[in-house]
Amino acid sequence: MDKRLEVLEEDAEESYRYLVSDEKSSTLRGPEKLTDRKEVNDKQPAKWVHFIAGGIGGMTGAILTSPLDVVKTRLQSDVYNKMYNQTPKSSNPIIKSLQHFKETGSVLRGLYTNEGFRALFKGLGPNLVGVIPARSINFFTYSSTKEIISSNFNNNQEATWIHLLSGISAGFVTSTATNPIWLIKTRLQLDKSKGKNYKSSWDCLKYVVKTEGVGSLYKGLTASYLGGVESTLQWVLYEQMKTFINNRAISKENKTTKDHILEWSARSGAAGAAKFIASLITYPHEVVRTRLRQAPLESTGKPKYTGLIQTFRLVFKEEGMASMYGGLTPHLLRTVPNSIIMFGTWEIVVRLLS
Template sequence: MTKKKPSLEDLQEEAIESIPYLGSDEKASTQRYAQQLPREKDEETVENHPNVKPWVHFVAGGIGGMAGAVVTCPFDLVKTRLQSDIYQSIYKSKVKSATTMTSNSKILNSIIQGGTHFKETFGILGNVYKREGFRSLFKGLGPNLVGVIPARSINFFTYGTTKEIYSKAFNNGQEAPFIHLMAAATAGWATSTATNPIWLIKTRVQLDKAGTTKKYKNSWDCLKSVVRTEGIYGLYKGLSASYLGSVEGILQWLLYEQMKHVIKRRSMRKFGHEGNKTTADKIKEWCQRSGSAGLAKFVASIVTYPHEVVRTRLRQMPKENGKLKYTGLLQSFQVIMKEEGLASMYSGLTPHLMRTVPNSIIMFGTWELMIRLLS
């Protein structure tokens, strides 16, 4: 018995009846396939420390800042003295004389300059130790800690909180470079305004000469003297340069976030979820993130360093006749460039990098660690 061949109408009816099943099957298949694929977009936006409470940022930032400040205080002393014109005759650089004796090779001269700067930095540390004693290496540590702990607490707290607020308000809860930029700028301005008096006292104490010419007994005596002779306004000298210096913090946060993002993506591709990592892998990633903070600080410092010199000059104590040599941001730039040249805008860069790079590694590493412990 031969089977009846289906007509065209029968085939059309069967096709129409099968469409819902095909659609359902395709949808189910697509959903199953999507579940198996790595969700790259979600992975990219996952934070290392999701849902961190604001107080955790505040405490962790303060502890991180304190750890970095104590370890690197001697380099901060050398940097401040080299930035000031008061100590220029005492610590006269031999970099120029060293380079003129060599060939015209720019690479060779750069290497010699770098080596001479490092040698001079440790030479100044040894000189301070011999002439003023071991405790002098930590001059200004008191106001430095008083300034660093709230400064880092405010900075990390403001950055973490405003980053969350801005991302929800402007980018549907997702992070992006412009969100990091806005949060870093807010954190920098808030920190500079709140802590400028502390940094002014620290600078004055570090520039105070030892021996019979010493003017301040301690940080408290310096504070009273500034308020008595220069008024409350005197505590905010250098604030304009500090606002300019917030560009350094903004650049550092942007670079750090981008490098951390690259480390996170690479980790997700290699391990998948956090649970697949060994303790050694987690320590390695923590070291990579801490190193990224140091590298970000290195780049940001080189780009924005001249503001450091101007800020130090603005915070110097007035001359004996009470006259101020440096009265404003632009005026300070003009005077320094005219009298000392462009090279002076980078005075103290070597000890600054020797201090800030390891300081950032210690500070951000401690911050990461404390956030994990406190969360």
């Protein structure tokens, strides 16, 4: 009896390879290996797909969270920091957090009341001009580097060290390529004269190049490289969380549409959680980068901030450690949902284009 069952199993496995789902005869096609379907599912999307999807995801997130980006930039600058932080902060971390939330709301209301609705989207033009290529470059470079390293040095297997190297590569390339755009965006957001200083992004670019030189477009680049640590840390944390979520998803059979939506939501949420942790650890570089791009002058006419280390020391000396986290609340309120929107959109577009 056992022998007959073994024969039947062998026959069934052999005949399966010739089964077809259309009207053509099975004799007109060759046998299909049982592993073929898995290989098709595991095929990686083309690199250009990540480039397009990253740009679309970045654009969507930037538009929806633009007002909070303006608030964050103002609270990071020295002029606005003094203006908005006149109320002493409590030593209690919970009360202090509530004060920061209240402060963020008051800045948003003040922007709308005093400068109009359009002020909430100041710098959005150069922001989009920067975000779209920045996210495209970042996702493209990260995915490409990860694929190259894993295929050549780790037998097509992913690992944490690969995610780390890929994140560093993506951060370096993205920062170098897009720093001039972010500098223009920062100058526009810090312009409190309703466009009297700079009429447009192009006008701001011409003014900066004419008065400060082409090299000034790369002010804050060293701080941007330091900011690459945040991006790298986010990628590493996101990959770890995503692996955990995917492993749980694989173990579940007969998944419904609701299950797929929940898995997508979990992966998007993982991106937000990764960004939250990475931002808390690396946030001071954001303040330093804004000060360097802002480029205020001393009474003597010389630049107040001249370099990364000098800016860290001067801000800490003059304003204390708390100032290194100026604008943290609106930053988190913006970047966490922005990451959720961006990574969620990225995944959807990748699936559609693949």
